[in-house]
Amino acid sequence: MAGVIDTYLAQLGRRLAFDSALSARVCAEVEDHLREAAEANATLARDDAECRAVQHFGSVDDLAARFATDTLGALAMRGWLALAAAALATFLAMRLRHMLLDSSAFEAAPAGALFDRFGFIVALTAGLAGWLTVHATRAPTLSSFRIAGLAGAVSAIALIASIVGGALVATTAGRQFEFPTLAALLLESAMALWLAAHMWSLAHRAKAANRALKG
Amino acid sequence: MNTEMLKGHLDALVLAALESGPVHGYAIIETIKARSGATFNLPEGTVYPALHRLEKAGLLKSDWVTPESGRKRRVYELTRAGTDSLAKRRKDWTAFSTAVESAIGRSEPWPV
Numbered sequence: 001m002a003g004v005i006d007t008y009l010a011q012l013g014r015r016l017a018f019d020s021a022l023s024a025r026v027c028a029e030v031e032d033h034l035r036e037a038a039e040a041n042a043t044l045a046r047d048d049a050e051c052r053a054v055q056h057f058g059s060v061d062d063l064a065a066r067f068a069t070d071t072l073g074a075l076a077m078r079g080w081l082a083l084a085a086a087a088l089a090t091f092l093a094m095r096l097r098h099m100l101l102d103s104s105a106f107e108a109a110p111a112g113a114l115f116d117r118f119g120f121i122v123a124l125t126a127g128l129a130g131w132l133t134v135h136a137t138r139a140p141t142l143s144s145f146r147i148a149g150l151a152g153a154v155s156a157i158a159l160i161a162s163i164v165g166g167a168l169v170a171t172t173a174g175r176q177f178e179f180p181t182l183a184a185l186l187l188e189s190a191m192a193l194w195l196a197a198h199m200w201s202l203a204h205r206a207k208a209a210n211r212a213l214k215g
Numbered sequence: 216m217n218t219e220m221l222k223g224h225l226d227a228l229v230l231a232a233l234e235s236g237p238v239h240g241y242a243i244i245e246t247i248k249a250r251s252g253a254t255f256n257l258p259e260g261t262v263y264p265a266l267h268r269l270e271k272a273g274l275l276k277s278d279w280v281t282p283e284s285g286r287k288r289r290v291y292e293l294t295r296a297g298t299d300s301l302a303k304r305r306k307d308w309t310a311f312s313t314a315v316e317s318a319i320g321r322s323e324p325w326p327v
Contacts (some may be wrong), residue, residue: 022267029263029289033241036284037259058258066264074271 004050005034008060015064018208019071026067033057068212072145075206076134079152079199083127086159086195090120090166093184097166100180105173112172115165123158126151142210149206156199163188227308228255229265230274230293230301237292240266266291274300 002010009027016023037053044052094116106113130151134140140148166188170181232238232246243266244259269275274297280290293301 025289026263026267028287029240030260032239032286032288033259035286036241056259058260062258063260063263066261067267070264070268070271 004047004054005031005038008034008054008057011060012063015060015212016067018068018205018212022067022071026063030057030063064212068209071209072206073134073140075202075209076130076145076148076152079149079202080127080131082195082198082202083123083152083155083159086156086191087120087123087127089187089191090123090159090162093188094120094162094166096180096184097170100178101169101173106169109169109172112165112168115161116169117162117165119158119160119162119165123155123162126158127155130155145206145210149203152199153203156195160192160196163192224308225257225261225265226269227301227304229262229269230297230304233275233291233293233297234301237290239288239290243291269297273297 009031012030013023013027016026034050034053034057037056038046038049041049041052097116106116130148133144133148133151137144167185170185228247228251229243232243232250238246240262241259244262247255247257247262266275266277270277270291274294275291276294277289277291280288282288
């Protein structure tokens with residue numbers, strides 16, 4: 001029959017499931033702590049000693065929420081770094097395109113040119129707004145993380161739209177297979193795929209951490 | 216003592232508890248309780264998010280050891296950056312507490 005500490009650890013492990021490595025490490029540390037605390041009350045019956053140890057330790061909800069908040073902060077930072085890397089690559093590709101293609105190429109594909117330029121501006125603005133939402137305060141709230149997540153999603157979508165716009169311009173100009181343009185398009189496409197996969201993974205983990213935070 | 220008052224100082228307390236050498240989480244919380252004369256009686260689990268956060272910030276490092284009990288144990292110790300951070304926090308606290316004591320420590324009302 002599972003003891004009080006075993007039950008506590010099982011609950012904690014489930015609540016920290018948003019990060020399996022963290023969950024394993026924290027559960028091992030907490031088990032050592034609780035068993036040592038229970039052994040310090042050797043005069044009590046085993047169940048009573050374990051109950052007391054768990055009581056003094058604090059609730060699973062509180063502990064999971066604290067770890068979830070820290071995880072959301074770390075995930076937000078990784079998201080911003082990914083967006084910054086993608087934005088830099090896109091900017092360099094845009095500059096290269098403007099150097100290689102003359103204005104007629106952009107006039108021939110107005111929608112592409114629009115997405116290329118304004119998609120990038122929207123991506124930068126949304127990314128900066130989301131970053132400020134989390135980092136402007138020392139203790140961001142769950143609401144801050146939600147807003148930042150939304151801003152991050154807008155930024156990623158706008159950046160991908162910018163990349164697609166640039167590809168449309170180059171294709172319309174018939175220059176998409178020339179080496180520098182092709183290299184820029186391949187880099188942007190790889191960056192867009194990587195960004196989409198990375199943001200999906202981060203969003204999935206943030207959702208799990210959010211569930212741990214809400215209890 | 217009100218747990219809210221303690222929140223902003225937990226990191227400093229954890230760093231100070233590690234000053235005398237590497238220890239594990241349970242020993243850290245017992246040290247804090249003992250040194251504070253049991254005034255700081257916070258939920259013991261709160262020390263673990265603080266330990267993880269300080270380690271991510273580079274102020275601590277940790278490793279698994281297996282003591283005689285046979286249970287895996289995570290032992291933490293201060294890094295060089297952690298020692299410097301503790302010294303700075305001590306200095307800041309001395310200045311802060313001196314100023315607060317000077318402002319509210321008097322028994323007579325403030326002069327108008």
